[in-house]
Amino acid sequence: MALSLRYELRKDVVNKKSEHPLILILRVEAQRKKIPTGITLLPEYWDNENQKAIYLNKKSLKEVSKDYDLSLSPLLNDIKRINDDLQDLKKSLEDIAHRYELDNVPYSADMLVEKLKNKNNVKTKKEEKNNIVFDFIDNYVTENEPSRAKGSLSVYKALKTHLGAFEKHNRTRIRFEDINYSFFQSFQNYLIKHRGINNITIAKQLSTLKTFLGYAKMNGIKITDSYRDFKIRKQKLEVIALTNEEFETLYNLDLTKNERLAKVRDVFCFSCVTGLRYSDLAQLRREHIKATEICLTIKKTKEQLIIPINVYAESILEKYNEHLLPIPVISNQKFNDYIKELCELAEINEKIEIIRFKGAIKEATVHPKFDLISAHTGRKTFATLSLEKGIPAETVMEITGHSDYKSFQRYVKVTEERKRNEMNKAWGTPKESIK
Known part of the structure; x- marks a missing residue:
């Protein structure tokens, strides 16, 4: 026929x-x-x-x-x-x-x-x-869940969602052998134009994809190495931290008529003077408090830290001597809501410009500082103020548990800028830089 x-x-x-x-x-x-x-x-x-x-x-x-x-x-x-x-x-x-x-x-x-x-x-x-790319993402999450903090693998689940949408958009299946330099370029363009996310989130997704490809390669999957040549552009994030004056204002704020915010203030200030993350504040128990130090296995890194107790931390702990827990930690969501309310009450309202890029498009927004403060601001405040008070960077890193100086370096740069501002405020701004 x-x-x-x-x-x-x-x-x-x-x-x-x-x-x-x-x-x-x-x-x-x-x-x-x-x-x-x-x-x-x-x-x-x-x-x-x-x-x-x-x-x-x-x-x-x-x-x-x-x-x-x-x-x-x-x-x-x-x-x-x-x-x-x-x-x-x-x-x-x-x-x-x-x-x-x-x-x-x-x-x-x-x-x-x-x-x-x-x-x-x-x-x-x-x-x-046998949709192997997506199966491997699921396998990665499953294998790492027992050793990773809850929520830390959410970025891989987000990557799976974005890849799935990218696959549907192109009407073609994603295969390991196709994930090369050109794929990264195309995926990045798609995230910019069709997912409406900024460059910081995109960089995180692309870095996660590279980590995932390394995992797949270790498991015997043939991977094209050209993707390694793709350079991920990372925007430097603003470091939102309290100044020493703002910290003292908050620490000494009269909250005798507001027990709810008083407890939130104490927990936040405790983070500011110890560098502890919210997840570690939440797991703090009496047995972790020694005579002059806190001995705690950090939830994120699984490493044990020894943090000296200073006078501010001691004063806060003494307030709750009769309580079951050393400090009155509440849920993360409520804490982040209340800390903004607290800092607004303390008039921590300096105008802060936040700049984000979507591809080449710059988006600038201005916020009162209290609106940008969250639980993690306490840890950032500890790092910046400790450096300003003369504690060597290596010592601060030992206390906070930072193992990578590259990620810690942004705090050093912030304090250098702050030192210039304080010098200019006290002694006057020069007309031009000395060459």
Whole structure:
């Protein structure tokens, strides 16, 4: 029986990106069927004579279609994958027809299409069962849950969500062998344009993806090393910390008529003078309090820290000598809400500019300082004020548990800037820098 297979772009249908659906025209004798491929292309990407998709670089694409979003243009690997899929589709139909012929069974166009649907259903179920990229993310989370703090693996779950949306957007499955330098570039562009997240979150997602690929490689998965050349641009975050004057104001604030905020103030100030994270404040018990120090295994790093008790910490602990717990910690969510209310009451309201980027677009917002203060501000305050009071950086890192000076260095830079501001305030600002 005469079998004819030919691809065509439907000129009568176009989507919002000016792309046309590609269909396969199947002919058996006088019968004709149209089979959707699920692929859409700009006409410029389709070579009808040679029956294949072609690659255009961004310069060439801009010349033929000025309105097309260049960040969505198919990569060379995407074009190769499209052509591979088109060849597979034709071969599947040819194999089905050949099987009928070997069995001496007359077949029609409808029979070929029905057989193809059944074959694809089996294949789809198999692929869904073995969707290895997403399976590996689940495996990573499962294997690391026992040794990681609750919530610390949430970034991997977010990565899975973003990758899933990226896969759906491109209408193609993500395979390990395709995650290379170009994939990172395309994924980053997608996160900027279609997920509405800023560069800080994007950098975190891309760093997480690199960590995940390292895990997959250690588990025997073949990974293309070109992704390592992709440089992740990381924006430096503002360090929100109390000044010494703000801390003293808060510490001495009269809250005799507000027991709720008084307790929140004590817990927050305790963090400011010990450097403890909220998770460690919450796990603090009487047995951790020694005569002149706190001995505690940190929840995040699982390392034991010894923190000297200073006069401020001692004063706060003495307030709760008769209580079961050393300090009155409440839930994290309520604590973060109440600490803003407390700092507003203490008039910690300096205007702070927060700058974020979405791709190359700068977004600047101004907030009163109290609105930016959270439980973690206490730890940042301890680091910055300790450095200002002359404690060496190495000692502060020993107390806070920082093992990486690179991440700690931002506190040093903050105090240098603060020293300049205080010097200028006390002695006057110079007209120009001395060269």
